[in-house]
Amino acid sequence: MTGDTFDLAVVGAGIVGLAHALVAARRGWRVVVIDRDDRCVGASIRNFGFISVSGQGAGDTWRRAMRSRDVWAEVAPLAGIPILQRGLWLTAHRPEAWTVLEAFARTPMGHGCDLVVAADVGHRAPELRMDGAVGAMHSPHELRVESRQAVPRLAGWLAEAHGVTFRWGETVLDVTPEGLRTVTGVIKASRVVVCPGTVLTGVARTWLAPFNLRLTQLQMLRVRPPAGFRLNAPVMGDLSLVRYRGYADLPESVALRTRLQIEAGDALxxxxxxxxxQSADCTLVVGDSHHDALSPLPFASEEVDRIILRHLHETVDLATCEVVERWTGVYPVGGPSDALVVAPDDRVRVVVVTSGTGASTAFGLAEDVFGGWQ
Ligand SMILES: Cc1cc2nc3c(=O)[nH]c(=O)nc-3n(C[C@H](O)[C@H](O)[C@H](O)COP(=O)(O)OP(=O)(O)OC[C@H]3O[C@@H](n4cnc5c(N)ncnc54)[C@H](O)[C@@H]3O)c2cc1C
Structure with missing residues (x-):
């Protein structure tokens, strides 16, 4: 392939890069994707695989999440990616949390979501702990995939079904007038999309510097529940209502935050x-925490894991569970919106999701990038 000219070169084979490769390939463009690693090991395989819609920030992020959910649903069976769970249960243990859910349900984003009082949740989701809770919201929009399996399968399918060329284990050093310069030579491409994920000081450094982005580090656990335990949908709780912008931006979240500062200050x-x-082998992926730094240290805190597990037991009715895996992940934060698209010239785009929502929004985001790029 050396010497060929591609219509598009994509730097980064995370979900954001793959989403751009998909949109371009569907336009009939010849696409090459280059990644410095010999397989995807970044945020895109470390996440929950939770393609979430309800709770995403109003406007572009929620719209992109809705669209991305549809693209995932369409592409997953073609690429051999199982959809493991659908929908979302968001429990409200405090009256202030219920008030936020009621306010959310009145917004246009609440369409299709269902507020269920505690006494009735037991019939629909008996695995949730509702003692002392006010109720829960069920959202029908969400999907869940196993990212560590889904992302490689998506890349494989793009190669096989769409002829996308992948160059693994090759660091891109520069974007040049003719395409890209990598550690092994030149790749000619008419257009370039740089999707560097957490690599803010690499090839995209000059373009990203004005935004003062930093990284946030998350701790994640996989636990094995008792035999036969089955969650019929992903679960979130009160703390999510002051973190996810679709809820946290509502004025009603202020009272909840005040109460959580007193009752769950260590979590905040x-x-x-x-x-x-929940995964196909019945284990549960549970998280998460957020600690910001320019270069996060790689050490995970046992105390943070304990707090996460405490909230797990308060929300889900688990007699016991055994931790079987722990990992950390990182994503970029800061910038003016949930996703940053920089256009240094009419040939190059730099795309960074700055809100930890890339699995949920990448396909819609990529369509927007191409929509503004005729
Ligand atoms: C623990 C965790 C949980 C999360 N949970 C969710 C979730 O449930 N739902 C959700 O929507 N989002 C979630 N997110 C966020 C989501 O995972 C990210 O927004 C998304 O994966 C970002 O994708 P990306 O392609 O930008 O980055 P990455 O997956 O990090 O990919 C970037 C790629 O670029 C490559 N690269 C960088 N520079 C170069 C270069 N110069 N040359 C060649 N290659 C280069 C890197 O090697 C890397 O493979 C979570 C994130 C984390 C860390």
């Missing part, structure tokens, strides 16, 4: 909120 101080999803 560590940026903890609860997401629980």
């Amino acid at each position: 101080a560590n940026g903890i909120h609860l997401i629980v999803v």
Whole structure:
């Protein structure tokens, strides 16, 4: 392939890069994707695989999440990616949390979501702990995939079904007038999309510097529940209502935050909120925390894991569970909106999701990037 000219070169084989490759390939463009690693090991395989819609920020992010959910639903069976769960249960243990859910349900984003009082949740989701809770919201929009399996399968399908060329283990050094310069030579391409994920000081450094982005580090756990335990949808709780912008931007969240400062100050101080999803082998992926730094240290805190597990037990009715895996992940934060698209010239775009929503929004975001790029 050396010497060929591509219509598009994509730097980064995370979900954001793959989403751009998909849109371009569907336009009939010849696409090459280059990644410095020999397989995707970044944020895109470390996440929950939770393609979430309800709770995404009003406007572009929610719209992109709705669209991305549809693209995932269409592409997953073609690429051999199982959809493991659908929908979302968001429990409200405090009256202030219920008030936020009621306010959310009145917004246009609440369409299709269902507020269920505690006494009735038991019939629909008996695995949720509703003792002392006010109720829960069910959202029908969400999907869940196993990212560590889904992202490689998506890349494989793009190569096989769409002829996308992948060059793994090759660091891109520069964007040049003729395309890209990598550690092994030149790749000619008419257009370039740089999707560097957390690599803010690499090839995209000059373009990203004005935005003062930083990174946030998350702690994640996989736990094995008792035999036969089955969650019929991903689960979130009160803490999510002061973290996810679609809820946290509502004025009603202020009273909830005040109460959580008193009752769950250690969780807020560590940026903890609860997401629980279930895998095909019945294990649960549980998280997460957020600690910001320009270059996060790689050490995970046992105390943070304990707080996450405490909230798991408060929200989900688990007699016991055994931790079987722990990992950290990082994503960029800061910038003027949930996603940053920089256009240094009419040939190059730099695309960074700056809100930890890339699995949920990448396909819609990529369509927007191409829509503004005739
Ligand atoms: C623990 C965790 C949980 C999360 N949970 C969710 C969730 O449930 N739902 C959700 O929507 N989002 C979630 N997110 C956020 C989501 O995972 C990210 O927004 C998304 O994966 C970002 O994708 P990306 O392609 O930009 O980055 P990445 O997946 O990091 O990919 C970037 C790629 O670019 C490559 N690269 C960079 N520079 C170069 C270069 N110069 N040359 C060649 N290659 C280069 C890197 O090697 C890397 O493979 C979570 C994130 C984390 C960390």
